[in-house]
Every structure is written in C-alpha cells, then in structure tokens.
Amino acid sequence: MQDNPKGGKDDPVFITTYEEDRREQWAVLRQVLELHPATLSKDELVREVNGGRPRKFGEVDRVERAIRELAGSGLLHRPGEDEMVNPTRSTLRYFELTEGAS
Numbered sequence: 001m002q003d004n005p006k007g008g009k010d011d012p013v014f015i016t017t018y019e020e021d022r023r024e025q026w027a028v029l030r031q032v033l034e035l036h037p038a039t040l041s042k043d044e045l046v047r048e049v050n051g052g053r054p055r056k057f058g059e060v061d062r063v064e065r066a067i068r069e070l071a072g073s074g075l076l077h078r079p080g081e082d083e084m085v086n087p088t089r090s091t092l093r094y095f096e097l098t099e100g101a102s
Contacts, residue, residue, distance in 0.1 A: 028066040
C-alpha cells in the first residue's frame, strides 16, 4: 500500500512510501534535466543518483521504478533497447520556463 507510513510514531522520519517514491522520481528527473543534453543509460543514472555506491537491488529498483513512472506520465521517453534515459520535449520546455525551480 503506497500510503503506509514507515517507522513508528516515535520515529522522527515518518514518511509514506508515496512520498518516498515522489522524492525518488524528483531526484531522477532533476538529474536527467541537469545533465541534458548529455544522456545516461539506466545503469549510469542509477550510479549518478546513488552517488556511485555499489549497486544494491533496492537502490536499482527505486531508480528503475522512478524511470518507469516518469515515462508513464510522459515526462521521460521510455528507454529503448539502448536503455538511454531522455526527457521529453515538454519536460525540457517546462524546466526551461521554470528555470529549474523545485
């Protein structure tokens, strides 16, 4: 369930899985936009987002889910056989108009 909070009531980090996914999607999108026009493969993007740490399933899965969700909503092109991650033209224009505002 996406809106189950993680941690207990006494845990200072009381975050839902929905919020965690939203943060990951923003991190992925921001990285893709800031590096544009350079493009990254999914593997390169995982390394960039995770600060070059060793690949663990959870970290890879988070980034791949974010890519899939962003592509599904039209913000990224679906990675093809080359697995390159590219923003859509609309996403680039929005980023340009907002001057990269968060």
